Amino acid sequence: MKNAVREYKDKHIDMEKLAGKIEEFFKNEKFKVQSVTHPKGTIIQAQKTGLLRTMIAADQSLTVTITGTPDDLTIRIGVAAWLKDLGIAAAEGLLVTPLLLFIEVPESLWVFEVEHNLWKYIEEQINLDL
Template sequence: MKTRVKEYNGKSVDLDKLSAVIETYFQNEKFKTQLGKHPNGTLIQATKEGLLRSIAGMDRAYSITVSGTPDDAKISIGMGKWLQDLGVAAIESFLLTPELAFFEVPESLWSFEIEDKFWKYIENQINLGIQ
């Protein structure tokens, strides 16, 4: 899965509400989530939990960044390491140097389906007016 980025220009989006909507979306899909704020944006991480994943040491998570301004919002989604502590330095790595923070994982039908459903939901929410 490569990092996907979408920009929403001229939509007057409340970025804090958008971040909360994204976190709630993944929670409703039965993901464990965490959210960290930084002056340059927000990082939301979402991962599936389970015994098998723990045993296998799978610490991968969807990492979603929300940045920009209300009239020029930017959302990025990719796979990154689940961070135990979302400190300022960790969030900066995702917001300022995303090419180093995300890692490449093989595409799978499951991840494509999750991502496709996510984008449709977010675009619908933005078009309905997260303000």
């Protein structure tokens, strides 16, 4: 999975509220979560914890970027390196060139399942008129 992209036009989405709901989704699924808001958008990183996960892919996380405006919104979901200091400089890099910073990982049913469930959750939230 490099990254999946969906665009939402003319929906008037509360971007801050959507970002909070996405963080809530990950926390409910027992992920470690970090996020940063930047003038160009929001980045949310979620990492599954545990011994096996640590041994296999300690630096990988599901990464969501939310960019645009409430009426012209783009959401990207992919796997990227867990940034130890998800600050403004890191946010700038992920928001400006997200395709270059997402990493290739072996495809797994787990990644597909989480991505599928997250997209379903995002769609539900948008349809609830965030």
